[in-house]
Amino acid sequence: MTNKSRLFNRERLEITIDRLCHQLIENHKNFNNSVLIGLQPRGIFFLDRIKRKINSLLEKEIESGILDTTFYRDDFRSNEIPQAKETLIPFLVDDKNVVIIDDVLFTGRTVRSAMDGIMNFGRPKKIELLVLVDRKYSRDIPIEPTYCGIKINTITSDRIEVNLAEQGFEKDNIWVINR
Amino acid sequence: MEQLLSKDLLGIKNLKLDEINFIFDTADKFKEVLQRPIKKVPSLRHMTIANVFFENSTRTKLSFELAQKRLSADVINFSSSMSSVKKGESLLDTINNILVMKVDMIVMRHPDPGAPHFVAKNINKSVINAGDGTHEHPTQALLDCYTIKEKLGEIKNKKIAIIGDISHSRVAISNIYALQKLGAKVMLCGPSTLIPKHISSLNVHIENDIKNALKWCDVANVLRIQLERQGNNNFPSLREYGLYYGINKKLLEKIKKDIIIMHPGPINRGVEISSDVADSKNSLVLDQVENGVAIRMAVMYLLSQKNI
Secondary structure, three states: OOEEEEEEEHHHHHHHHHHHHHHHHHHHOOOOOEEEEEEOOOHHHHHHHHHHHHHHHHOOOOOEEEEOOHHHOOOOOOOOOOOOOOOEOOOOOOOOEEEEEEEEEOOOHHHHHHHHHHHOOOOOOEEEEEEEEEEEOOOOOOOOOOEEEEEEEOOOOOEEEEEOHHHOOOOOEEEEEEO | OOOOOOOOEOOOOOOOHHHHHHHHHHHHHHHHHOOOOOOOOOOOOOOEEEEEEOOOOOHHHHHHHHHHHHOOOEEEEEEHHHOHHHHOOOHHHHHHHHHOOOOOEEEEEEOOOOHHHHHHHHOOOEEEEEEEOOOOOHHHHHHHHHHHHHHHOOOOOOEEEEEOOOOOOHHHHHHHHHHHHOOOEEEEEOOHHHOOOOHHHHOOEEEOOHHHHHHHOOEEEEOOOOHHHOOOOOOOOHHHHHHHHOEOHHHHHHHOOOOEEEOOOOOOEOOOEOHHHHOOOOEOHHHHHHHHHHHHHHHHHHHHHHHO
């Protein structure tokens, strides 16, 4: 039997993103030496929302990029190759504070591969991680978020379904599905 | 499309249009990787690839090797002139001896048409044809088409003239297949002694006058006169070939049309193409070489899934 419960609707998502943006500004001040990097495929939608909010709060354009981690995955030998998506990081990350943005943190392997990818654009001063949903107790490697929208307890067979307006859905909704 | 259909890349003839576009999409991503400060990804760190060359090569071999290293694969190079082939070892014995050392993929160039096809049938690892005699050179055609697409936005309905020594050219055959699959119109131009008799069955225009070919085309892909493969006297002298079929600035000015110039290399400067054309702003010769690495990375990356 499948049980579907809502983690976020549009209003709650907006409030949470608002809070995350203020936390980011508290730590990164005017973002003069900080950049945001969204992970493909869905992290880029949150990057876009967070960037727009911070831009309006700071009244300036902050630097950002998008990263596809396909070429850095560690399951290349066991899985079907996912089709690589666009990477666009039009700056060097040397000595910069980098904030990785993704939708869901599960095993931590995607974030590990993202850090490998980011290192190809220079040596950052610091890397932080922002996720909207942190699935606690399911990590394969020791990676924890610096900023988090919500922490939830899940088991491996659970699934997080992210439906965003940017993906063509009528309303923003993020669900946890227990199977 | 999620993966290529065959375990091998032996030619363009049997490649589907979707597969060509899939390779191009993947090459786009690798082209971006090649612009990064660190131009290397760990995708094929679990693989060992052998470059088995029974015929000389400079840029193809370098390009494949660089692509393999950018993908973090281990690479071994085999050259027939320095091997036991000289002592009479058969092709399959040579390949099997390489494979038993835990090699996962073979990139092969051979003077005999069909040699990579024979090897591919007899082993379960991927084989990439890096040129088999006068038959096919698929990665060259892919990088040529990719370069045209990058420059012109699309290939459909574009007019491409392949000029020069068609008879001895594997690049020409692979290009004809690839360009036609992508919707281009193809013309072959050269002295009739260098155009194969039945090539018109491939639905290409034939032209012997280079001025007409240049007036017709958007892109001129100029082929090298393959001096090493000229058995009979197909033309009186290189000088005469250069006079009738050589492309120089003066000739292009007479045509009064912006034509993109391509050449798979190595260039016989002053024979099929003059230096002022090879080095002009309309020349994509160096773009072709640059794109070659991204295309070969894409092909090996996509075929590597067949070796899991």
